[in-house]
Amino acid sequence: THLHDFIRGLPKAELHLHIEGSLEPEMMFALAQKNGVRLPYPSVDAIRAAYHFTDLQSFLDLYYAGAAVLQTEQDFYDLTSAYIRRAIADHVRHAEIFFDPQTHTERGIPVATVFSGIARALRDARQQGFSGSMILCFLRHLSEDDAMATLEAALPLRDDYADVWVGVGLDSSEAGNPPEKFRHVFAIAAAMGLHLVAHAGEEGPAAYIRSALDVLQVERIDHGVRAEDDTALMEHLAKQRTPLTVCPLSNLKLCVVPDLRHHNLARMLRAGLCITINSDDPSYFGGYMNDNFIAAAEALQLSCAELGQIARNSFEAAFVSPEQKRIWY
Numbered sequence: 167t168h169l170h171d172f173i174r175g176l177p178k179a180e181l182h183l184h185i186e187g188s189l190e191p192e193m194m195f196a197l198a199q200k201n202g203v204r205l206p207y208p209s210v211d212a213i214r215a216a217y218h219f220t221d222l223q224s225f226l227d228l229y230y231a232g233a234a235v236l237q238t239e240q241d242f243y244d245l246t247s248a249y250i251r252r253a254i255a256d257h258v259r260h261a262e263i264f265f266d267p268q269t270h271t272e273r274g275i276p277v278a279t280v281f282s283g284i285a286r287a288l289r290d291a292r293q294q295g296f297s298g299s300m301i302l303c304f305l306r307h308l309s310e311d312d313a314m315a316t317l318e319a320a321l322p323l324r325d326d327y328a329d330v331w332v333g334v335g336l337d338s339s340e341a342g343n344p345p346e347k348f349r350h351v352f353a354i355a356a357a358m359g360l361h362l363v364a365h366a367g368e369e370g371p372a373a374y375i376r377s378a379l380d381v382l383q384v385e386r387i388d389h390g391v392r393a394e395d396d397t398a399l400m401e402h403l404a405k406q407r408t409p410l411t412v413c414p415l416s417n418l419k420l421c422v423v424p425d426l427r428h429h430n431l432a433r434m435l436r437a438g439l440c441i442t443i444n445s446d447d448p449s450y451f452g453g454y455m456n457d458n459f460i461a462a463a464e465a466l467q468l469s470c471a472e473l474g475q476i477a478r479n480s481f482e483a484a485f486v487s488p489e490q491k492r493i494w495y
């Protein structure tokens with residue numbers, strides 16, 4: 167249809183994508199066999215059939231179990247390359263990719279292996295006109311000391327990966343793990359010149375969005391759909407054009423919203439917030455970028471002008487130079 171063609175043709179940037187969440191069941195199964203990792207599923211179909219979630223935690227349990235099949239530098243390269251192919255097909259020009267080193271170092275995989283595989287795929291993709299960077303996420307269910315040790319382990323890689331490693335983020339179980347738990351490690355990352363983002367207001371309250379901004383000093387909020395509970399915060403986000411990286415199909419699959427027709431992204435966009443659309447964990451939530459755009463557009467009757475605005479917002483919100491932004495939009 168016209169709408170689908172319009173969405174497909176829009177150049178976009180993806181700013182909320184967990185690379186471990188792009189692991190398709192086929193690759194999970196193949197890597198499990200190659201690496202001798204036991205999965206609790208007998209087949210690819212059984213993996214896919216297990217993807218029914220009731221909340222964030224019910225998803226995270228499967229997501230961390232699935233990530234255990236990733237072992238070698240080539241595994242991370244192949245995972246990232248597969249995502250990039252899919253992104254290019256959706257006319258994604260630029261992606262800022264989240265990765266969770268603690269999920270891997272905990273299993274004895276060196277952090278350098280993770281960096282190397284992801285970065286090599288991003289650098290190779292430049293030949294196709296694709297631009298990509300990496301955002302190291304701390305797992306918020308673990309301690310700040312653990313996050314600090316992760317940042318310290320990555321410190322010696324800073325120069326080798328200066329062209330791709332642009333920031334740090336915060337993900338995993340939100341409720342009970344407020345942003346301020348990580349104030350020291352975010353302050354150090356800021357002093358290193360890294361960009362700062364955090365998941366906030368997905369399942370957690372609007373107060374977590376405020377503390378991510380006020381205490382951690384993040385530049386973007388990942389999800390942020392609970393911002394509407396706080397009128398003054400909404401005005402602040404609109405005035406500052408603080409980007410929210412919203413993930414419609416993720417919110418639907420994790421029961422953050424009961425129905426996409428109840429999603430507040432259109433209202434927040436119309437209130438002047440810098441709303442972007444992203445896929446979060448596309449292999450688990452049943453859709454890449456264009457699937458998310460199409461689902462939101464159809465459920466919320468977004469106009470072509472609004473869809474164009476959302477795509478422009480993604481470049482506005484990207485961690486790239488003003489010169490690069492002028493080339494893109």
Ligand code: HPA
Nearest residue numbers: 184337338339365446447
């Ligand atoms: N929220 C929190 N942690 C995550 C997510 C998410 O949507 N995806 C992967 N880790």
Ligand code: ZN
Nearest residue numbers: 184337388446
């Ligand atoms: Zn996320």
